[in-house]
Amino acid sequence: MNFSEAKIKFDTEYKNKNVLSRSLVTVDGKYLDNIKIKDINGNPNEEYYKWQFIFSLIASGLYSRDYIGTEIYFPKGNIKSSPIKIDAVIFSSLEWIDFYKKYREDNDQDALNRLRELAICVIEFKRNDKKIEQVFNSQIKASIKEPDANFVLGIYYDTGRLYLFKKVNNEITRYDNSKNFLSSQRILEKYQLEITDPYYLIPSFKNLIKRNSTTIINKRELKVEDLDIVHTITDENIKLALSHILRTLESVSLFNEEGYQILIQMIAIKIFDEKQSDLHGSYIRFFVDDSEILRDTLSNKDVQSFITRMQDLYSEAKRYYKNILSTSRIDWKNIRHVRVVTEIVRQFEKYSFVRSRRGDLYQLVFYNFATKFKKDENAQFLTPLPIIEFMVNIVNPRRTETVCDPCCGIGDFLSMSYVNANAKLDDRNLYGFDKDYDMTVLAQLNMLLNGDGNAVIKYVPDSGSINQKLSTEGEIVTLNNDEHRFGNWDNWFDTTELMKYDVILTNPPFGKGRSLDLSNPAHRNLAELYELYQLYVEENPKSGLDLGVVFLENAVRTIKEGGRFGIVLSNSIASNNTWTFVREWLMKNVRLVALFDLPPNVFAETGVNTTIIVAYKPSKNRLNELIENNYSVFVREIHNVGYIKKTSNRNVIFEKDYLLTVVMQFQDNFSNSIT
Template identity: 25%
Template sequence: MAAEEIIIEDNQLVCVLTDKPKKATSQEKNIQSIILMLNEEYGFEMKNIARDVNIVFVDPDTGKNKKQKIEVVVYKEDSEQNQEDIIRIAAVQDEKIKENDKKKGVTIALENALAALDNCDFGLWTNGNDLKYLQKEDDDFGFDFNFTDISDFPGNGETIEDIDRADRSHSRKPANDSLIKVFKRSHDYIYGNEGRKKDAFWQLLYLIFCKLYDEKRRFKCIETGESYRKKFWVGIKEKNTEEGRRAVAKRIKDIFEDLKKEGTFSDVFDGNEAIALTDKGIAFIASELAKYSFLDATVDVKGLAYETIVSNTLKQEAGQFFTPRNIVRAMVEMLNPNEKTRVLDPACGSGGFLVMVLEHVRKQIAKELYPDLEDVLLAEKFNTYEVNERVRQYAETNIYGFDFDPDLKKAARMNMVMAGDGHANIFHINSLDYPDWEDPNELNKIKASIKQSLERMADIDNNYTDDARGKFDMIFTNPPFGAKVKVEKEIADKYYLSKHSDAPEVLFIEACYNLLKPGGKMAIVLPDGILGNPNTLPVREWVLENFKILASVDLAVEAFLPQVGVQASLLFLQKKTDNDKNIARETDEDYDVFMAIAEKLGKDRRGNPIYLRDEDGAEILFTVDTKYVTTNKNNDKEVKIRREKQKMLDDDLPKIVNAYFKFLKGEKI
């Protein structure tokens, strides 16, 4: 990766196809997204893709030649790239343009262009939110064309027949922001067209889970020796007729009834849930979801897509907000859990820390099973049966989440299933009130789960009780904090630290101490007031007495903006053993602590990305070789490389993680 001397303005981006600076308009961003989609998902080579191509056709009214600009075209492979060589077109518009727009809508921008091209039968139209595919076919008399809505068009080397079969060999691996857009498009459809504003999120999740369940059936088929056939599929034109929509809806609803009874998913649902969308709505969303393989999507792609719809749905009250993914990743990487690590997030929200731990361990397992593979070829193995089975067993045995909000518990369970079936140990409980929580049923489930985990891990030292306290090797958490968050006096009084503060974040430190094993480690997000205010000195003294400080990372004020403005730090602690405490009392403690300041976190106060700049303030471009894997219709995989110029986020956290590991090795930082 090398820096390039190309100067671009703040409101510009570099085209992935041409390397030329472009104004970062809504339309331009959509063009970049479509180029990447055609390349990575559909397998068309960059050399065969072009942008801003003028096609020439004869105006039937005047008989004169006219031109029309097409934002993105794909040429036939090894052709001279003339107009007659165009085989796919994409009409890409600004987000404000609607599909029925008289000048730039589907009819004018796409149908007219398809009609003018002799050898191009497929095209798409998008404004970034809506996405329509059309197929051009001769009418019954051969004098004109019909344009038919289709749910997808063929990729490189594919025919329409290849993608119109239930036994289609593979689904596309979502690239770039495709899955986020699919989730958002589907959610908006339910919200706007189905009259289900209150439960649009849950209705979409039911369909997402049908898709996941159907993909995971292939692992069950491996175990039983059955041949796997997809049930979650939509014919290319099936959503266009009442009969077709009815057939799709029946397939999906049958899958949903099956998954509610199946072990992996049964305890995610209460059992009385129902897909309550119209047949048309089910067919529309199913056709959106069916194009992609969720199992093969990276955790970042799935996690970001999931959080996009969760954050727009579940209210961010009582101090609840998402911990940014770069902060979550840094915390997990610095403590470096492995397959033997029992992990808890006692304020798990939608499960961001737990999903990141699961993915961190997944990579370790894949590397152990496939030591000769690197980069994208190793990533291709992340969802093999062997890796998935180890990940499932790890999650089932060693990953735990507690949350006070029952909706977030459900959201976390669903998030964990998407990441790798680690949903079984997500519990609705107030961690500060453990083990006296009012729901005995939930407490009994925790006991049974802890007992099973201890037995599976042969955790003899801790096997004297099935209480969760003292059982965890690591805790990752961002507890609720702020003036709005109140802890009942009856609960607060259980804690020694309540003498000095009844703030939930203070009490959570002691609760985490109780839940950790002696020698166990924790990474916690805390407001800076705890670490600096004179009136919290007794709290700091208690922390120093009971924990060894491993590291402290000050975060820039932008860390949680625009959700909430709070100055916070990451504190990494290790619970002292009794022997550690005795030594500390008899001698003056003297050990090194890693300390860092993250001045830049890759975004500004409004949440907009910020990039690395040179001394003159210009954004720096780096030449990057992006590796990706394409799959042809025979399911053969091929590694390809796309050279592109990219801006890099100005984020100190990856550098801090690297410096921490140097610190642990005693190397010079």
């Protein structure tokens, strides 16, 4: 049972009760009976929310009741000062209750000192107090200063709203570092006090004890649950780790595709190592002892011990992750390679990738590395994460549906679909295709980070998915001009049947410089596989067919009846007279649901204004009915895409600027549109 489930259990049990028969933990050192938890109007009072929170901590297994005390009194300053009452305190030892009684009954100074040393968490409760900045200044800061532990957690819980703070080296900040803007002079902005914390961020008792531990950790006896969770990509520690890796790559002249391939393979074996530990309870092997760090030569005995451990991990992981590890990119006799491997392990060894928030790892790996090695000449540009999430939320792939990206690149749309579905999608139903082998390797790793690694990612060289399709037998088949001209793709001389998908999400190449050159025979043969080519040459003497047009038709032809798609295209295709025939053809084949015009230069590398097109494919009869009834299309011009792209300590991060409220409005429209 997690915290949220425990909270629901408490509410279910006590929603019709006015009294808690006995306190769940001690109150000022004693258990109390018949505690009123409702006000005179029968509504939950502050006591209700206090015991709701404590019940949830205990029932979820985060903390044992014996380590928690409520209404704990500490003197302000010296022992003779008037006391400060803290609503609840969590201690690191069961001895706390004895020390507390000695202090309260005998004013024992030594007992008070030990009590302060054992206190690792302070909690304040309120009910519907909206002035969080006042509570922070008057109560939270005062309470969290009382304990003397190395790391103190501060919790403020107000009618279900959760705020987490921490005190480290006497500095008080938000527990989630991404909410800290310490240079600001305004309290609300400095600690982002308008933003609450999710319940899953509450650290466990074991985590707090580890934070306060002064013992030397034996890396050879760690399991996956002992590793730190990456709560957010903007956490200062993970940003610093990433920066160290980038510096090492530069220092050994591997800040290039060669170095990136090493990084990819090392992340793959780390994930394998963690999953083995999770499944079998084995010790983590992805670590490097201080004695194993390469300082001079590879012949050092300890360095060789490290190399052997990594090679063994690689060999074992290769059986599971063949696409990523089939060809080793690491030369274990190359001192530069070993130096990079050592730094990657040293920086990542303390973090769990398997147990961390997957969306943040997604950004961690790809927006800090893939952008540095993308191949502009192949028109491979990464779609910003907020745009991906926006489209996935809108098209909303469901549990049993198949999802395809015919130009998958690093697999953004597929992994986000899986992540946003809370792992309810079967990642064997996710399909991605790309003509760049390196991109398919990245996509495999992306799905390994964010899914179960079972997505179908296919390398389709040369012209990619323009003329290469997946059959229902799982084979790549090639369209040809004898059988499949002008969109006649289901005409095969044998039993071949092409795969059709429930959902297509894609950002294909488009715009000037990314067109099929119709004066080139090979390009013209490709274009002739599409019906829109036939319509294009009838009306346009130009020699170039925008690839966006090609992939738009591809989306229409490869979704099932009842399927739907979201695609990013040049704004000109959605608006210019040159492409009127494309829009007319589209309206005859699908029910156009929405157009979202994005701001200029969202895809800065292309220099093209863009539009998101969302559509679904009803039966022909239903489509004719919709056309006769003059159906409406949801159209919006987006002025702000909701993120700011920043670079900090060499790290690329996306900070949310505001929430695209148009999503909820559109989803209501969309659910009505597909009925």
